[in-house]
Amino acid sequence: MHLAHYLGLLHRAQLNLADAFRQVGAAHGEEPDVFHLCEQQAKRCDGYAEQLRPFAERYAEEAPAEPDRLHSELFRGTRTGGIGLLRDLQDLYLMAAECDICWTIVGQAAYGARDRELLAVVRRCEGETAMQLKWLRTRMKQAAPQALVVAE
Amino acid sequence: MVDRIADPWGDRTPYGPGQEWPVRVDTFLDAGLRESDVDRWVQSASILHSNGDALDIAVKDGRIVGVRGRAVDRVNRGRVDPKDLYGWQANHSPDRLTRPLVREGGRLVETDWDTAMGRIVARSQELLKGPGGWGHFGFYTTGQLFLEEYYTLGVIGKAGIGTPHMDGNTRLCTATAAAALKATFGADGQPGSYTDIDHCDAIALWGHNVAETQTVLWMRMLDRRRGPNPPAMLAADPRATAVAREADLHLAIRNGTNMALMNGLLREIIRNGWYDEEYVAAHTLGFDELCRTVDAYPPERVAEICDVPAADVRRAAELLGGSQRLLSTVLQGFYQSNQATAASCQVNNLHLIRGMIGRLGAGIYQMNGQPTAQNTRETGADGDLPGLRNWENPEHIAELARLWNVEPETIPHWAPPTHAMQIFRYAEQGSIKLLWISATNPAVSLPDLSRIRNILRRPELFVVVQDLFLTETAELADVVLPGATWGEKTGTFTNVDRTVHLSEKAVDPPGEARADLDIFLDYARRMDFRNRDGQPLIRWTTPEEAFEAWKECSRGRPCDYTGLSYEKLRGGSGIQWPCTEERPDGTERLYTDGVFPTDPEVCETYGQDLATGAEFTAAEYRAKQPGGRAFLHAVDYQPSPEVPDAEHPLLLTTGRTVYQFHTRTKTGRAPQLDAAAPDVWVELNAADADRLGIAEGDLVGIASARGGVQARARLSGIRPGVVFLPFHYGWFDQDPADRTPRAANELTITAWDPVSKQPLFKVAAVAVARLGDGRGVPSPAPTVGGSAPVVAGVPATVGGPAAEATSRAGGE
Numbered sequence: 001m002h003l004a005h006y007l008g009l010l011h012r013a014q015l016n017l018a019d020a021f022r023q024v025g026a027a028h029g030e031e032p033d034v035f036h037l038c039e040q041q042a043k044r045c046d047g048y049a050e051q052l053r054p055f056a057e058r059y060a061e062e063a064p065a066e067p068d069r070l071h072s073e074l075f076r077g078t079r080t081g082g083i084g085l086l087r088d089l090q091d092l093y094l095m096a097a098e099c100d101i102c103w104t105i106v107g108q109a110a111y112g113a114r115d116r117e118l119l120a121v122v123r124r125c126e127g128e129t130a131m132q133l134k135w136l137r138t139r140m141k142q143a144a145p146q147a148l149v150v151a152e
Numbered sequence: 153m154v155d156r157i158a159d160p161w162g163d164r165t166p167y168g169p170g171q172e173w174p175v176r177v178d179t180f181l182d183a184g185l186r187e188s189d190v191d192r193w194v195q196s197a198s199i200l201h202s203n204g205d206a207l208d209i210a211v212k213d214g215r216i217v218g219v220r221g222r223a224v225d226r227v228n229r230g231r232v233d234p235k236d237l238y239g240w241q242a243n244h245s246p247d248r249l250t251r252p253l254v255r256e257g258g259r260l261v262e263t264d265w266d267t268a269m270g271r272i273v274a275r276s277q278e279l280l281k282g283p284g285g286w287g288h289f290g291f292y293t294t295g296q297l298f299l300e301e302y303y304t305l306g307v308i309g310k311a312g313i314g315t316p317h318m319d320g321n322t323r324l325c326t327a328t329a330a331a332a333l334k335a336t337f338g339a340d341g342q343p344g345s346y347t348d349i350d351h352c353d354a355i356a357l358w359g360h361n362v363a364e365t366q367t368v369l370w371m372r373m374l375d376r377r378r379g380p381n382p383p384a385m386l387a388a389d390p391r392a393t394a395v396a397r398e399a400d401l402h403l404a405i406r407n408g409t410n411m412a413l414m415n416g417l418l419r420e421i422i423r424n425g426w427y428d429e430e431y432v433a434a435h436t437l438g439f440d441e442l443c444r445t446v447d448a449y450p451p452e453r454v455a456e457i458c459d460v461p462a463a464d465v466r467r468a469a470e471l472l473g474g475s476q477r478l479l480s481t482v483l484q485g486f487y488q489s490n491q492a493t494a495a496s497c498q499v500n501n502l503h504l505i506r507g508m509i510g511r512l513g514a515g516i517y518q519m520n521g522q523p524t525a526q527n528t529r530e531t532g533a534d535g536d537l538p539g540l541r542n543w544e545n546p547e548h549i550a551e552l553a554r555l556w557n558v559e560p561e562t563i564p565h566w567a568p569p570t571h572a573m574q575i576f577r578y579a580e581q582g583s584i585k586l587l588w589i590s591a592t593n594p595a596v597s598l599p600d601l602s603r604i605r606n607i608l609r610r611p612e613l614f615v616v617v618q619d620l621f622l623t624e625t626a627e628l629a630d631v632v633l634p635g636a637t638w639g640e641k642t643g644t645f646t647n648v649d650r651t652v653h654l655s656e657k658a659v660d661p662p663g664e665a666r667a668d669l670d671i672f673l674d675y676a677r678r679m680d681f682r683n684r685d686g687q688p689l690i691r692w693t694t695p696e697e698a699f700e701a702w703k704e705c706s707r708g709r710p711c712d713y714t715g716l717s718y719e720k721l722r723g724g725s726g727i728q729w730p731c732t733e734e735r736p737d738g739t740e741r742l743y744t745d746g747v748f749p750t751d752p753e754v755c756e757t758y759g760q761d762l763a764t765g766a767e768f769t770a771a772e773y774r775a776k777q778p779g780g781r782a783f784l785h786a787v788d789y790q791p792s793p794e795v796p797d798a799e800h801p802l803l804l805t806t807g808r809t810v811y812q813f814h815t816r817t818k819t820g821r822a823p824q825l826d827a828a829a830p831d832v833w834v835e836l837n838a839a840d841a842d843r844l845g846i847a848e849g850d851l852v853g854i855a856s857a858r859g860g861v862q863a864r865a866r867l868s869g870i871r872p873g874v875v876f877l878p879f880h881y882g883w884f885d886q887d888p889a890d891r892t893p894r895a896a897n898e899l900t901i902t903a904w905d906p907v908s909k910q911p912l913f914k915v916a917a918v919a920v921a922r923l924g925d926g927r928g929v930p931s932p933a934p935t936v937g938g939s940a941p942v943v944a945g946v947p948a949t950v951g952g953p954a955a956e957a958t959s960r961a962g963g964e
Contacts, residue, residue, distance in 0.1 A: 030577070030580075032901075032902045032903050032904070033765075033903075033904065036903055037764055037765075039793075040763075040764075040790070041764075082583070131763075132764075134761065134764075134766035134767070134768070135761065135764035135765065135766035137766075137767075138568075138760075138765065141567045141767075142567045142568060142570075142574075144567075145284070145287065145566060145567065146287050146578060146583055149283060149284035149287060150284040150287025151287075151581065151583040152582070152583070
């Protein structure tokens, strides 16, 4: 059963996203909404990872070796300025999108494994990840015209 | 004779449920004048708060000499707030601006209108040349101009320049009211009527110090409380205000925990079955989710988060759950606090699940703070589109484009309108290059003032200030335009309960000062804004023509003004919108049929996630199939972005006194009001003061991570761990050689609600230290209202002979 690999992937993706939220928030402290909401979302991501951990450990016992190129590298540090903010939010968006699709996949696997507990965790968390995507999109829509057309 | 400084609320005229509120006519005239000496009485309404009290301006020899309440009006039945009784004297202040000023060699010098406007227009045209030129403009207006002026400004911004960067200082005061009404009911617009006070059996005041912010509304409540079968009263406020002292139950909750309290109260009401199942099923969406969320807030958990006894949470739920005609009012304790929109929506939820909406006595007032804030919102002079239209709805944009005869692409609708704090951020970053500030004083009123001053001082930023006086903000401007004020110009404005009043010109403005409408129209003319056919974009030239144009814009929208006219507003009472051909007398209560403007074609918003502000799409909104039902929003409590720590162990909240308005631009220049509250103070709980070695009147330093101020201590009934500073005190009347920092906003945090974008003024962490001995002299805090002292020997605040006004019950 390969479910453990995807649980591990999602677990690490959530931790990476938490870390990236913190870095982007700190780098753009002069955008207070970005700072506060990134801090808030980082905590949430930590929480999701924490909820996944027992399942990852349990399924790891039955898992074969981890396949190649399982994990992806989506974040290489923050930038500055108006366009920098946009690009950083876009990085967060892609990382959250990876989590989002992982939730879907893990949710499907949970059905297959008849694992109601895991399914409950997926149900709780996948909606909130979707909301993170929505917030990032909203914030980027607001920032884009000023950053790309108006600012010098 | 009554001293309305010593007693801001005057004598009681008690009445019972279902009775008409008795008339009481309040008058104040210049010393020695009697009513028979007055040449003319000119119809108007109050301008120093949001209540919309109708009054007549007394004119003698071409000069304003006093005011008298209008007995005929539904809002105040003759009563006048002390700020309005005395505040008109500021119109005559010798330091009124009478000529435009421009910056020359670092100094502001007097000039003529052609020169001043010429500079603004030259800079504007230069900025508009390149691609994205619209993005270099920012407009920051107010809640104190007239409807006609806002609408004109809105058209200039949205159809002339095409910029989304327009907001009002209403962002600081009522943005959450609008956001909560939109989120729950689909559109802005106050459901209730002030007459709900006449019929209710319980009043709940959520973070609303009505006794000091809307005194006439408080008089109405007090008159019910002194009459037969009075309504029960619940107050949630960390301070021991006059409201808290009057209430049957006062929940002095920890600042920033409103959400936990509301969730806990809703849980009790649902668990005890005190909700209206039929109403919930027929008229709301989201009840199951609400139940799930609030179930995690038993009274003991609420008690721990909010620091109030669990038994009081239960008692409060009983008071709310047992009432048959519940009236709720909400203001800054919710709007300027943590989770502002989400918590305010819970008040809407309370009424929806109990079916307490749209009928006599069952009402919600999501209050406004300023006299014309409602109009800023309706006309699109803030982060909304005119006529409460939805910026995401292409048909709404097309309507505006047809009305103004411009290309739809001109109208900024690609993203939410830019809120005030973001406008200042763009100015800080340099992409906004022209900032036009009208009738507001951000150098004192925005959070984290040292940052705001640095932005306004940026040499690259061209700052235009339009005001009555050389305010702290005007001092930093490149061009200062002298405005006419209330009594010197004509226009309409709308109060909290949708009552529209006409305010007529009584006297000429001083010197070359001009009505704000004329200033905006002059700018539009000089900029030569044109419509699609090459005709002038704005064709009106008078307030009445502007009002007629606005009526067309409002047609068919929730705030329909088409049944109103200047003629109709003359002589009698104010009239509530919507007012149409079918409803010529206006509309007392909204949603009497339980049908809400949530239909996708009608609604003002497709909704947002209340925790993050994430916008929902049209498709997602339609999928909810609201069908005229209201939304019950459910949100978990989250701690404030700033909570006390070892370095800053106390919580700061800011607010008002009954005697002052905003940054005292007017009230600080009315002798009776100024004398009653002349200088800043800081309120401390006696236990905290004792621990810190602070006595009444001692000089105290208050510091946050942003800055520090000094103030004299008032030992008051505020809850332990919390300190209060009034936000009124800037430096315009301080000695320039000794401007010891005293503005509360030197301390406040730059943070805002994710939905309403209203700054968080109620939750800064601060440290407090004693700096000097008061030598037994009490602080300058008034003894009336929330700043009432707890120690003996503080002389009572009085106005004396100079404040003597008349008050005639029955109007005779």
